Amino acid sequence: MGYEKKLVGVAEKVKKFLDYFPTLYNVYLVCCISTISGMMFGVDISSISAFIGTDQYKNYFNNPGSAIQGFITSAMALGSFFGSLACSFVSEPLGRRISLTFCAFFWCVGAAIQSSSQNRAQLIIGRFISGFGVGFGSTVAPVYGSELAPRRIRGFIGGLFQFSVTVGILIMFYISYGLHFINGVGSFRIAWGIQIIFGLVLFFGVFLLPESPRWLAKHGYWDEAEDVVAKIQAHGDKTNPDVQIEVSEIKEQIMIDEASKSVTYATLFNKKYCLRTITAIFAQIWQQLTGMNVMMYYIVYIFQMAGYTGNSNLIASSIQYVLNTCMTVPALFLLDKVGRRPVLLTGAVLMMIFQFCVAGILGGCSKPVNSVDGDSTVKIEIPKSNSSAARAVIAMCYLFVCSFACTWGVGIWLYCSEIWGDNAIRQRGAALSTAANWILNFAIGMYTPSSFENITWKTYCIYATFCACMFIHVLFYFPETKGKRLEEVAQMWDEHVPAWKSASWKPAVPIATDKILEKKLSVQHVEDNDNSTEDDHSMSNSEKAVQIA
Known part of the structure; x- marks a missing residue:
């Protein structure tokens, strides 16, 4: 905008x-x-x-x-x-x-x-x-x-x-x-x-x-974003597994968001x-x-x-x-x-x-x-x-x-x-x-x-x-969101999990490196440029990661 x-x-x-x-x-x-x-x-x-x-x-x-x-x-x-x-x-x-x-x-x-x-x-x-x-x-x-x-x-x-x-x-x-x-x-x-x-x-x-x-993170302050997550969740310990997963998911989601069109109502x-x-x-x-x-x-x-x-x-x-x-x-x-x-x-x-x-x-x-x-x-x-x-x-x-x-x-x-x-x-x-x-x-x-x-x-x-x-x-x-990270909730919607099965749904969320995330971003660009099918667009992040691997 x-x-x-x-x-x-x-x-x-x-x-x-x-x-x-x-x-x-x-x-x-x-x-x-x-x-x-x-x-x-x-x-x-x-x-x-x-x-x-x-x-x-x-x-x-x-x-x-x-x-x-x-x-x-x-x-x-x-x-x-x-x-x-x-x-x-x-x-x-x-x-x-x-x-x-x-x-x-x-x-x-x-x-x-x-x-x-x-x-x-x-x-x-x-x-x-x-x-x-x-x-x-x-x-x-x-x-x-x-x-x-x-x-x-x-x-x-x-x-x-x-x-x-x-x-x-x-x-x-x-x-x-x-x-x-x-x-x-x-x-x-x-x-x-x-x-x-x-x-x-x-x-x-x-x-x-x-x-x-x-x-x-969305506005480019990556180091400060990681700092806030670490201080909120692990008293500043950036090596904490929960912090690493949270930061990697934020990075992945931000990169995918930036590759997509501008968001309006x-x-x-x-x-x-x-x-x-x-x-x-x-x-x-x-x-x-x-x-x-x-x-x-x-x-x-x-x-x-x-x-x-x-x-x-x-x-x-x-x-x-x-x-x-x-x-x-x-x-x-x-x-x-x-x-x-x-x-x-x-x-x-x-x-x-x-x-x-x-x-x-x-x-x-x-x-x-x-x-x-x-x-x-x-x-x-x-x-x-x-x-x-x-x-x-x-x-x-x-x-x-x-x-x-x-x-x-x-x-x-x-x-x-x-x-x-x-x-x-x-x-x-x-x-x-x-x-x-x-x-x-x-x-x-x-x-x-x-x-x-x-x-x-x-x-x-x-x-x-x-x-x-x-x-x-x-x-x-109404799907269940208890115990799920925000990025996992997005993945659950993308996979069309029925609401009554959502409580038992478990995502596969690996800690991705910046290199892998950049590769995912390039895949997203290719999909957008090729006008991929609806099935491709609804594909979850974890499925894309499997394809890349």
Whole structure:
């Protein structure tokens, strides 16, 4: 791309500037800093959900109806959609660290605008700008973690992004809960202003981060790429077998990438990449269609239906946020021990069951009302005389959140960062799939208040059905990536390994010398010039190595 060539000089200057600062090589600390971008997303969720039911918020913004409240809530997701698509145009030429800096900058600007909002329009604009920053962070942080982490702990590292989201939700909810006792606009203004702190921590934390070794290799910094891999995986020991294999695979993949045509978003839909693109996009779509963000953004409405109002509503909501955080922790270990597919399949079944249970209880025990606690969005309520049904609804909501947190919550962000395999398309692919997540997030944020108002409890039947659909999709089309290097994942796609056989698939990955790699590159050039058949193009790297031998 022409614009990328023009940015080469800028990238070199930025890299030299960042290299002046001391660098962390502990992968856990590095990823804790980068995933603050996930914490921002969580902060946004609870900073809006904690106030939409309060008198201070409703009075100042003139009691937003279901449609306008849906747009206020989902403006952040709309901004994130555009931020995700824009991210690859920054991350590819300038690096992962600069993308995280963009994330922090837009977040701080948006938070400042929100905290000073004089009307609905300003609030929406502020949330859109903050969301634009979150789009950058949610796209690059999981990719950055997957490119740095040794494969044996990539599940844990990948899961830190979602864990950071849940921690952000929890911290900000309790801050907002305390501030809601302020009788005036200071309650939400202070809460939204505090959000700036998270952006500043990420902004200054970026100066301590190493660049992704795969980005370094792609831009010709081979020695630095090898140095980062060695320091991350073996305390600087370049003779370590894992380091040698990782570096040789990076070199091989980069050389093959350079021999191919320039990568654009259209490349993601060619014959070679189309299936993995569809898989990643639907993974993010399905995560939204579980209905989890209905529980997060509009938990106040849900508990109003169960008969909880005022302060008791916020306390009941906070328990859900605690469960969400705590149940994310087991998933950090499950993904590397059990694998990605079993975790996702189990989660889909459990969430389907609990969604149908919520729908059944509300459908059977609730009564129509004009409004609850002055909110006309909620049209049904379980009578106070039926406290057992109210407690059952809350229990099903809690169980649903636990099921999501330890399965799809963590699993999808990790899965979509590693499913691409090839270095050439990873950032563009991650950007596109993350954008799919955010546009669904926007749609759900817009649709949910109206759905509560018009079809009430049937809303949960829709999401339960989606959970059943995602189970089928994962079963037949989502390959297992546990324990595989990113380049091995690419090889698995090239060999068309069925998803249900992918867990037992074993690649042959020799440590190749530079001479052999150069020979492979020349073979690739010959194939491109001779317009080889589709079978030749889909041939795995290991098969080409056998032919060369």
